[in-house]
Amino acid sequence: MSELSHLRLMASYNSWMNQKILDAAATLPAHELAAERGAFFGSLLGTLNHLVAADTIWLRRFATHPARFAALDAVLALPAPGALDAVYSDDLAVLAAHRRWLDELIGGWVAQLADADLDHVLHYASTKGIRSQKRFGDLLLHFFNHQTHHRGQASTLLSQAGVDLGVTDLLMLIENVADHAAPPAPA
Structure with a gap:
């Protein structure tokens, strides 16, 4: 699988899992x-x-x-979060609508990436002001891995609240491929 194909799969997984978590979270009362x-x-x-x-x-x-x-212009119009624990909304419905919008934006943007984009070295500062320069494709892997990490925590929190999230494996989105080396089926 190419690096771009992998990133597109991760964008799909991101969207699918976020929706599963939001649907499960919507079954809980606000205090939970x-x-x-x-x-x-x-x-x-x-x-x-x-x-x-x-x-x-x-x-x-x-x-x-x-x-x-251009797909990221809408994000630049948003206020920059002041911290990693910034609260977008305490209302799950508002937060869920924004999450779905972000996931659609991410999926559309990743679909437009080209191989050459991935090798660019991005210079940026962390939220603590630490300057870094890293390969763009590697940062995208971190971006999706970070989401998976915290969604794993969210699934544990849902479990603690008595909600079963069901199957969460990336495997569910990986297409089956024909095994050309398999023996023919018995007649």
Whole structure:
């Protein structure tokens, strides 16, 4: 699988899993969503807000790529989150609508990437002001891995609240391929 194909698969997985988590979270009352559960960002709602904040921060950084991705212009119009624990909304419906919008934007943007875009070295500063320069394709891997990491926490928080998220494996989105070396089926 090419690097671009892998990134497109991860964008699809990101969208699919975020929707599963949002659907599961919507079954909980507001006090359960906001309940402190000892996660990095406290509650399920805190974790979901962190994902929006971190994605927005990264997408704004990605928009500085010299390819000038028009798909990311809408993110540049958003206010920059002031911190990784910034709260986009305490209302799950509002947060979910924004999450779906972000995921559509991410999917459309990743579909437009070219191989040459991935080798660019992106210069950026962390939220603590630490300057870095890293290969763009590697940063995209981090971007999707970070989301998977915190969605894993969200699935644990849902489980603690008594909600079964069901199957979450990337394997569910990987297409089956014909095995040309397999023996013919018995007649």
